Amino acid sequence: MFRMIFIFATALAMAGSASAQATTWQIDPNHTAAQFSVRHLGVSTVRGAFTKVSGSAQYDPADPSKDTLEATIDANSVDTRVEMRDNDLRSARFFDVQKFPTITFHSKQTKVASPGKLQITGDLMIHGVTKEVVLDVDGPSAPIKDPMGKGQRMGASATTKVNRQDFGVSTLPGAIGDEITITIDVELIQPPK
Numbered sequence: 001m002f003r004m005i006f007i008f009a010t011a012l013a014m015a016g017s018a019s020a021q022a023t024t025w026q027i028d029p030n031h032t033a034a035q036f037s038v039r040h041l042g043v044s045t046v047r048g049a050f051t052k053v054s055g056s057a058q059y060d061p062a063d064p065s066k067d068t069l070e071a072t073i074d075a076n077s078v079d080t081r082v083e084m085r086d087n088d089l090r091s092a093r094f095f096d097v098q099k100f101p102t103i104t105f106h107s108k109q110t111k112v113a114s115p116g117k118l119q120i121t122g123d124l125m126i127h128g129v130t131k132e133v134v135l136d137v138d139g140p141s142a143p144i145k146d147p148m149g150k151g152q153r154m155g156a157s158a159t160t161k162v163n164r165q166d167f168g169v170s171t172l173p174g175a176i177g178d179e180i181t182i183t184i185d186v187e188l189i190q191p192p193k
Contacts, residue, residue, distance in 0.1 A: 001022075005192055008098045012122070019050075021060055021061055021062050022058055022059065022060035022063075022066055023058070023059055023060075023178055023190060024056055024057070024058055024059075024190070024192055025056060025057045025058075025059055025137040025154070025188035025189065025190045026055075026056050026188065026190070026191075027053060027054055027055045027056065027057070027071065027186055027187075027188060028187045028188065028189045029053055029125060031128065031155075031187035032053045032055070032184070032185065032186045032187055033049055033051075033183075033184070033185045034049060034050040034071075034073050034182070034183075034184050035047065035048070035049045035050075035182070035183045035184075035185070036049070036050075036051050036178070036180050036181065036182050036183070037180070037181045037183075038174070038176060038177050038181075039166075039176075039177030039179070040176060040177070040181050041175055042177070045062060046080060046081060046085075047080070047169075048078060048080035048081075048086075048089075049078075049079050049080075050074065050075070050077045050079070050103070051074075051079055052073065052074035052076075052077035053071055053072070053073050053074075053184070053186075054071070054072050055069070055070045055071035055105075055189055056069075056070050056187055057069045059140065059154075059188075064110055064111070064112050064118060065109075065110055065111060066110075067107075067110040067118070067120070069105065069107040069110075069120055069122065069135075070104075070105070070106055070107070071105045071184070071186075072102050072103070072104050073089070073102060073103040073104070073106065074101065074102060075095045075097045075100060075101055075102060075103050076090060076097045076101060078090060078095065080114055083128045085104045089180050093171045094128075094169055094171055095127060096127060099128070100128045102125075103125065103126050104123075104124070104125045104169040105122055105123070105124050105125075105133075105135075106122050106123045107120050107121070107122035108121050108122050108123065108132075109121040109122075113136065113137075115140055116138065116139065117136070117137060118137040118139075118140075118156075119134055119135070119136060119137065120134070120135040120137055120158065121133070121134050121135075122135070124160075124162065126162075126169065127167045127168050127169050128140070128168070129166070129167040129168050131162070131166050133160045133162060134160060135158040135159070135160050135184075136158065136159050136160065137156050137157070137158045138156060138157045138158075139154070139155060139156030139157060140154045140155065140156040140188070141154050141155045141156065141188065142154065143190070146189065149192070150189065150191065150192070151190045151191040151192045152189070152190045153187060153188065153189050153190075154187075154188050155185070155186060155188065156185075156186055156188075156189045157183065157184070157185045157186070158183070158186070159181065159182065159184075160181075160182050160186045161179055161181050161182070162179075162180050162181065162182065163178050163179060163180075164176075164178055164179075164180050165178050175188070
């Protein structure tokens with residue numbers, strides 16, 4: 001009887017310590033990039049980025065199903081290295097940043113796809129339209145100590161493909177491809193306690 005109580009108590013303690021491992025991490029905007037690519041006239045690929053990304057993640061190394069991700073992208077920060085094109089993308093013809101200043105992602109489910117890889121399903125909102133997407137994630141990397149003493153850091157890279165028409169961004173069909181590849185390279189930081 002004592003042995004069974006001991007086993008039960010040990011199991012509870014282990015479960016408690018596993019759940020205590022879930023921690024909150026902040027997106028480091030200085031080391032994070034949200035990039036996209038789209039075909040132009042069917043002959044070349046145009047690449048761009050959003051330079052302002054913020055958000056947070058919950059990370060539980062013992063139970064990845066508890067991992068979450070919340071990200072906000074400033075749509076006005078679009079940068080394709082061509083000012084005229086960037087201004088057009090900010091206009092009502094595309095992102096309409098005056099009306100829809102942010103692009104957001106809110107995770108709903110996380111599962112292990114294979115060793116070192118996750119799939120995060122969540123709601124992506126672009127141009128005021130929300131659609132469910134799946135992010136294929138490499139990582140996260142093992143946490144490391146920040147060499148400047150600012151806590152811990154870890155990183156991950158996530159990709160997905162969306163159809164811009166699904167989000168009401170339909171200007172110049174044929175000239176601009178419908179399929180957009182999105183890649184987010186994120187660095188997360190956990191300040192010292």
